Amino acid sequence: MATQGNQIRESMVAGADLSSAQFTFVKQNTTDREVVAAGNGDAAFGVLINDLESGEAATVVTHGRVLIEVGTGGITANDDIGVDANGKAVTAATNDIIVGKCITAAGSGERGTIDFFRGGNASA
Secondary structure, eight states: OOOOOSEEEEEEEESSOBTTOTTSEEEEOSSTTEEEEOOTTOOOOEEEOSOBOTTSEEEEEEEEEEEEEBOTTOBOTTOEEEEOTTSOEEEOOTTOBOOEEEEEOBOTTSEEEEEEOSSOOBOO
């Protein structure tokens, strides 16, 4: 069972249509306080926990335990987590930025739990 825990959340603005991006990674856009979908290997700004359209208020978990949509291959407890091309959590591949640790395993297309952190190092 996936759970959420202590979190730091920030209010941002959706810089694009994120109506199908709930529980995926986002990154900061070039416009102040805007977030857009994160992509393959990106250093994510946080995890979007609401679904919204461009210009609406985005709630982003920037640190802490959070639910996340899982990409191809699934994730396993204690995996270093990276970002796939669709902004979903995957086991970090070589040179991916590590953005968290898996707490609750999940298969592709399911939701798992990770401890998210910004500013991770590249996976070896």
